[in-house]
Amino acid sequence: MSNEQILSSDGVPLEVSLKKAERRNKIRAVLLVAPLFLFVLIIYVFPIGDMLFRSVDDRMITKMLPKTFKAMEQWDGKELPEEPVYGALYEDLSYLKKTKTYGKIIARLNYEKSGFSSLIKKTVRKISKFEEGNYKEQFIKVHKRWGQLDYLIALKNTAPKWSYAKYLKGLDLKFDQDRNIIQVPEDRRIHKILWIRTLNVAFWVTVFCFCLAYPISHLLATLPMKYSNLLMICVLLPFWTSLLVRTSSWMVLLQQQGPINDLIVWIGFAADDNRPELMYNVIGTFVAMTQILLPFMVLPLYSVMKTISPSLMRAGKSLGGTPFTTFLKIYFPLTIPGIGAGCLLVFILSIGYYITPALVGGASGSLISNIIAYHMKSSLDWAFASALGTMLLVGVLTIYWIYNKLVGIDNIKLG
Amino acid sequence: MSLPNYTPLNYKIWHYTYLTICGLVFFFLIAPLFVILPLSFNAEQYIHFSAKMLALDPEGFSLRWYKDMIWGTKNPWGLATKNSLIIAFFATIGSTVLGTVAALGLSSRHMPYKAAFMALLISPMIVPLIISGTAIFFFMAKVGLAATHTGIVLAHIILGTPFVVITVTATLSGFDHSVTRAAASLGSNPVNTFMKVTLPLITPGVISGALFAFVTSFDEVIVVLFLAGLENTTIPIQMWVGLREQLSPTILAVATCLIIMSTLILVSAELLRRRSERIRGINR
Numbered sequence: 001m002s003n004e005q006i007l008s009s010d011g012v013p014l015e016v017s018l019k020k021a022e023r024r025n026k027i028r029a030v031l032l033v034a035p036l037f038l039f040v041l042i043i044y045v046f047p048i049g050d051m052l053f054r055s056v057d058d059r060m061i062t063k064m065l066p067k068t069f070k071a072m073e074q075w076d077g078k079e080l081p082e083e084p085v086y087g088a089l090y091e092d093l094s095y096l097k098k099t100k101t102y103g104k105i106i107a108r109l110n111y112e113k114s115g116f117s118s119l120i121k122k123t124v125r126k127i128s129k130f131e132e133g134n135y136k137e138q139f140i141k142v143h144k145r146w147g148q149l150d151y152l153i154a155l156k157n158t159a160p161k162w163s164y165a166k167y168l169k170g171l172d173l174k175f176d177q178d179r180n181i182i183q184v185p186e187d188r189r190i191h192k193i194l195w196i197r198t199l200n201v202a203f204w205v206t207v208f209c210f211c212l213a214y215p216i217s218h219l220l221a222t223l224p225m226k227y228s229n230l231l232m233i234c235v236l237l238p239f240w241t242s243l244l245v246r247t248s249s250w251m252v253l254l255q256q257q258g259p260i261n262d263l264i265v266w267i268g269f270a271a272d273d274n275r276p277e278l279m280y281n282v283i284g285t286f287v288a289m290t291q292i293l294l295p296f297m298v299l300p301l302y303s304v305m306k307t308i309s310p311s312l313m314r315a316g317k318s319l320g321g322t323p324f325t326t327f328l329k330i331y332f333p334l335t336i337p338g339i340g341a342g343c344l345l346v347f348i349l350s351i352g353y354y355i356t357p358a359l360v361g362g363a364s365g366s367l368i369s370n371i372i373a374y375h376m377k378s379s380l381d382w383a384f385a386s387a388l389g390t391m392l393l394v395g396v397l398t399i400y401w402i403y404n405k406l407v408g409i410d411n412i413k414l415g
Numbered sequence: 416m417s418l419p420n421y422t423p424l425n426y427k428i429w430h431y432t433y434l435t436i437c438g439l440v441f442f443f444l445i446a447p448l449f450v451i452l453p454l455s456f457n458a459e460q461y462i463h464f465s466a467k468m469l470a471l472d473p474e475g476f477s478l479r480w481y482k483d484m485i486w487g488t489k490n491p492w493g494l495a496t497k498n499s500l501i502i503a504f505f506a507t508i509g510s511t512v513l514g515t516v517a518a519l520g521l522s523s524r525h526m527p528y529k530a531a532f533m534a535l536l537i538s539p540m541i542v543p544l545i546i547s548g549t550a551i552f553f554f555m556a557k558v559g560l561a562a563t564h565t566g567i568v569l570a571h572i573i574l575g576t577p578f579v580v581i582t583v584t585a586t587l588s589g590f591d592h593s594v595t596r597a598a599a600s601l602g603s604n605p606v607n608t609f610m611k612v613t614l615p616l617i618t619p620g621v622i623s624g625a626l627f628a629f630v631t632s633f634d635e636v637i638v639v640l641f642l643a644g645l646e647n648t649t650i651p652i653q654m655w656v657g658l659r660e661q662l663s664p665t666i667l668a669v670a671t672c673l674i675i676m677s678t679l680i681l682v683s684a685e686l687l688r689r690r691s692e693r694i695r696g697i698n699r
Contacts, residue, residue, distance in 0.1 A: 036576060242677065
């Protein structure tokens, strides 16, 4: 036994030389991934972080009334604050009037408590006539609401730089003036309905897709190649066709004068002058989304079924199993990985669907994505859109994580 | 699929029921696309079948909506097509290059934290587009790239790379690494080995990834909807606007053109897939 080390050709111990080579390979692999990683980090991950930040950012009002909030720190909120608070408020509001920027705080304060809009407008109009000293009295003289405790408490409640109020709003909750979380009035509870509907639609679309995809994937996997390739086109052509084209074909089909309604009238299920409304409601969303997402269920199921040897079924039958029991005990369990992959993929995709519900869903068929788009494009409440987006993102990432654990992300098959 | 003669009657019934169900599902998948084709040749301004069309009267059909698509007054389709092609072209190149290079690294057995990197790089495909669109819009507005082609191209590169990464890693998984070692032992440097040996072998995977990236960019509505100004309008945006206002036969003419395009893409993708399987030695 010699303790001599094996040396490579240039005299370095082989172990060291090997480690060096391994490290070089590692660095090379990392360098190859680095450009895309950095690109994704800057243009994708960072913006999503920024979106999270926006959803809780409430610094605008904190910055605009700095002195007031500073003076209010000492105030316990049990009775009306003392003179220094009103003095600070006077300074802040005069500054805002001078720079003509008070418009921004009105919306924010009015959201906290209605009635602030007229209060601030009236105060700002008269603030130049204020005399020095005894501001508390002068404020209350301008508008009696400055002497009401709940308005001042509402003002104080806007002081923190960060707020999760937008998240509460997304769940139809809000703060009352004592900072308790309460439900919003019954007629304003629209978001909870949308969340439930989104989950409902995603769930049922997944179920429908599964029921429709399972038999045809089985057929595609068991037919001889030359037939199955032909039938595969029926799956792949919609897969490659523009989403808008497919949605517009459903709009043509489902409209009141469309072929499906013609058929219903012809069969006699409905009178010609009383054609059922198939579009602009949740039926349209269900039908169109199922057809559009079906390929995403078929492809993973097919790729798993393709690997199941037919001899297993024959073995089951030769051991006395009926076709039904062999299917249930042998074939079905083997397809479970494909079922998991397909269902999770379809569920993830449908939970964030936007285009199809927006076009064929109408008001009763719109989903959470539609309300995000509405706040982005129309109401311009970007913080709220960000909060809803973040809530949706958390949901999707949770399912993605499960998917990654169960299926493995590198097992996604395309086409 | 014919059944042997001795099959019991109830199995026969079950078998044909099964085939009928499958037939109906295939019909459900493919038929909606074919409704558009005849209606785009409608001679009248409706998007349902006129009596003349159902009677196959030649007068019921015309090319007027195709003419309108190309020469119509204040027609947005020309600009939209140009923009769509430019954006999709650059986005495809960007995604393909970045995605292929990253896939090479991810397929290396020396890559640390492979699964985590893979999950991150594929996430743009999983995260709902409405969220990606919102986040990217804030970012582009901040850096001054909103309503520019550059901003849209960068966003589309992000959305396209997952497809390239997936297809190229799939191709590389069946890749025989001894050929690159052979090239190295014959004195080739890594870049040369990649260009002369690896790339020709993985080309089918790269091109099919590029096709995915192209289609992703060419079809994408939501991110463009947030980012684009009037000058950056694309075909999907014009279709979206048209569909929201009123479903017109001109849109169906455009849709028909898009269906023809996707058929061509499907055929090339299928040919590439088969070629790739042949090269990788997968016989079925």
